Amino acid sequence: MESVGAFVIGGYAGPLAIVAIVLASALVARVAGRLVRVSLLLTLPIAISVVLVSVFTRAGTTVLFTIGPFDATLEGVQFAAQTVVRLFAISGAISLFGMTTDPRAFVYDLERRGLSPRFAFVAAATVEAVPAMVARAGVIAAAQRSRGLDTEGGVVARARGFLPLIVPVVLSSLTEVEERSLALEVRAFGRPGRRDLLWAPGDRTAERVLRWALFVGLVAVAAGRVAGLVPRTP
């Protein structure tokens, strides 16, 4: 809900408030360091392109400086800065969810609410897949480096090393996904109908109150945006 909120709210105050909430929650959960690293990693590639495209191509009246045919405008800088803050708030909220949610609790809770176990599993597997893929990419990068591939250094060297790195990562991920899904099939995962679950996730009053507070907050922000009370992105 926080990530959706960051998407809805323009300006700086709203997204920064969400970043503050996410970081405070991460500190309590003792995942703050990892959360910042992962969120930056997720945000950076998009942020770089957003900054380049916005600063130099967004129309504006205040020109800060000029590079060749491109004018860097104040409006472009403002738009880029607000977008980057929002992106960080969104990736932070998603990362916090991934790092603090027990996949089993997530699957069982979705199923308890009437969703198909298949959908619930896909959702949990997606959350789980990111660290596994990062770990695999590290192994493949080390293997490629040991065979002389240059994966560090300048932009050109990194670009040249990207393809031999990403192809095995994607192919091995696909193979793993296929084997994982077959292993689940032979455990009757595709069988329709309800399951008698062995365990139900706890749902304390405080958690329910917090969930409802977040939901109400999201609805209020969305209503405020429609009514013109919440700032829009320039």
Add this chain to the structure above:
Amino acid sequence: MLELRDATYRYAGYANPAIHDVSLRLDDGEIVGLVGANEAGKSTICLVACGLAPASVGGGLEGSLTIDGEPMKGRPVHELAERVGIAFQDPATQRSGIAATVFEEVALGPMNLGLPARETIARVREALARLRIEDLAGRDPARLSGGQGQLVAIASLLAMRPRHIVLDEPTAQLDPEGTRLVATALRDLAAGGTALLIVEHKADLLDGLCGRVAVVAEGRIVADGPTATILADERLAGWGVEPPSRVRLARALAARGLDPAVVGAAS
């Protein structure tokens, strides 16, 4: 009894079949080894034998798969799961990723069958006991050794109570201790009446485990017979299979004019 008869299977999008006219029979309590070079078609035979191909993988199958005399064509995979299970080589890809303990991991299959919780718990306890891994019940499945992980994968199949289990290179990623653990467990399972089809490159392992071995080359079964006969066949290396050390040692002794019978006597 599980039987493949004249099975020819073609993966979706491929013109040529991956396996041709494969006939293979697996009797109750029997351990059959399947050997062959890489890409020979062994894994495809495994997928067809457990019904995942074509039901889940797609493609086209000619010939038949029968279990206890009943044709399995057209049956959904979740129905087949109670009759035949399959374990793959990597324990990590067989974990559901949503279980906090080994007990819950093994319980996933019975739960999927829609069994009452009491029945699920009984089956999990029985499966762990059959493999003598009750002490792992409370452990995190992601933090097990390779051998332990493979035993949990097999226990997860056992909890479905199939009478037949297909194992596609179950020890490929295991160290000698893990391999020993799995081999002991498989021997015990067969003694309890479960039929096992094992794809394996380690001929030494099959030598001490299987009653029968079949050789696959270019998608066909080219030899099928008693383990001692097949693993001593002179054509084995030509099919891309290294004979077990017992056979290699006997041949080396014979080549030096020594009596190879001492190998049999020593073992």
